[in-house]
Structure formats: C-alpha cells, structure tokens
Amino acid sequence: MRIVLPGGSGQVGTVLARHFHQEGHKVTVLSRTPRQTPWLTVVWDGKPTTGDWMDAIDGSDVCINLAGRSVNCRYGEANRLEIVESRVQTTNLLQRAMETMSAPPRVWLNASTATIYRHSLDRPMDEVTGELGGNEPGAPDTWNFSIRMATEWERAFFANSLSQTRKVAMRSAITFSPDRGGAFDLLLGLVRRGLGGTQGSGQQFVSWIHEYDFCRAVKLLIDRPDLSGVVNIAAPNPIRNCDFMRELRLAWGTWIGLPANEWMIEFGAFFLRTESELALKSRQVVARRLKDAGFEFLYPEWSVAAQELVTRWRRQEAGGVPETVAARA
Secondary structure: OEEEOOHHHHHOHHHHHHHHHHOEEEEOOOOOOOOOOOOOOEEEOOOOOOOOHHHHHHOEEEEEOOOOOOOOOOHHHHHHHHHHHHHHHHHHHHHHHOOOOOOOOEEEEEEHHHEEEEEOOOOOOOOOOOOOOOOOOOOOOOHHHHHHHHHHHHHHHOOOOOEEEEEEEEOOOOOEOOOOOHHHHHHHHHHHOOOOOOEEEOOOEEEEEHHHHHHHHHHHHHOOOOOOOOEEOOOOOOOEEHHHHHHHHHOOOOOOOEEOHHHHHHHHHOOOOOOOOOHHHHEOOOOHHHHOOOOOOOOOHHHHHHHHHHHHHHHHOOOOOOOOOHHHO
C-alpha cells in the first residue's frame, strides 16, 4: 500500500511509519520539520499551496492525518488558537485537496482524542453510549478547552463527504511506546527518579494503548470497508491511576514512588509549561467498535504491557533497535 501521514513526524506518526515501513508498504510522511528516516519525508507546512505533498496523496491508498500543534504547552490564548487552527485548517485543507484529485485515497483516518469524553469515574465510555464532556460542573476551563478542540476537529472532518474515500475519526487513548521523549518515557522517568507515586486522588482512570495494538487497530480500520465514523482506540481495561503507577513501578523493579497531590501537580505543570489534565482527568474509554469487529488485543492488561515496554526501553537504552509488532510475530 501507499500510505501518507500528514504531520507524521511526532511520536505516534513515527510508530505508524516504522510499523508500515517494516511491513513493506511505501510510507510518506508530510512534515514541516523533515529529518532523515528510512521512509520518504516531504516538506509540508500545512498551508493551502500546491506542491509535492499533493502528489504524494493523489494516488495513495491511505491518508492518516496526525497534523496539529502539540498540546504539551500552557493553554494561553495564543496557544489555544494555534492548537485548534492547526487541526481544523489542516483537515479542511486536506478535504479541499482530495476533492480535486483524480485518485484520492480510499481511506482517510483522521486523528482525534479520547479526551473528548467527560471526566468519568462511574462507568466506561464507548462510541455508542459514551457522553461527550464540556458541561460537567466544576470542570477546569482547560479540560473544557480540550473537549471543544476535539469537537471542532471532528466537526470539520465530517462536515463534507468524499465519494471515493471512507472516513474514520480515531478517538485514541494515549499511545505508549518506549521511544525517547514519548509519554511512556516521561512517566518512566518519574519512576526512575523515585517520583512515580499516585497522582492526585489516584482514583481517576487512565486509558491507554500499547503501540503494537495501536498499529494493529489502524491496520484493521484500513482493511475493513464496513468501519467508518468515530472509532475509539484504547485498551479494554482502563485502570485507576494509583494502580497504573504501582504496576509501572513494579515493572521497573521498585516499590518507592513519592505521591503528588493536586497542588503539586498543578505547580509542576506550570513549571514545565504544560497542563495537569493528562494526570488528573479520569478517562475511562473502551473500544466497543473494535471489539465488535473481532479485534483481539495483544496487551489488554496494563501490568503485562508495562513489563514489555520497560524491557524494550532498557534494550533500546543499551543500543537496541526499535521493534514493530511484525518483528514480534
């Protein structure tokens, strides 16, 4: 297959590009910051100009749009505007471009986020019965902003159909891989420094997915013409933060982990120029449509996933080469 990944130079894009490249597919990443990779990278600034990026998409089989400014920042007015516009405008641009193509991709997967659902301590949120957030009493404005951003993003994606292209919005939980600088690397860094204790009350749920299952889920969405619309991509067993951090400590081989209450997390987020939402909001998201489609997770439990990720993190730290699910099969 010919697979194009607009905005595919980040952690999730690298995970997908590496996986599909090693499976033998022709992968092209569209990026404003190209770097040397085993796959092709085409310069693209996300603006409405013609160029090689349109040629890469025209005639391709799959477009996986991951473009958007990183949310790892403080949600000031300027950053909020850039976060939303970088997603909505890019999605609109791809729509207009595909409308003019003689051979648009047969599948367009667009990134979304599981944070679109409400803060949930009481029950899981799936695509059918899940409740979108934004109206919870007392919810921080930063949480509501994330929900508004995700809602506008999906609205732009589904605003217009394409006769030759099937569309899927991927409401993904946080994807964990051992790559340096990714979310797992940052969390493991806390554990390695003795700071990996319970965060906040510890009762909030963490939704997550192992990188191998994420790649396999994306492949299933590509292969199944009966799947369109919104699809959650998350492991089937969300876990409370206190248990999540304990299993990560055990995987590393330590019992020690200093807890952090809410004010400490808020202070740390301010100091690191990010937001506390990732640690404090309860995400209890499950992938009902993947399950109904017969998808079987390699890593349904966090304890097993954490052990595998720690093992590969140590191997890569020692100079090992990143593996894909294909290499493990």
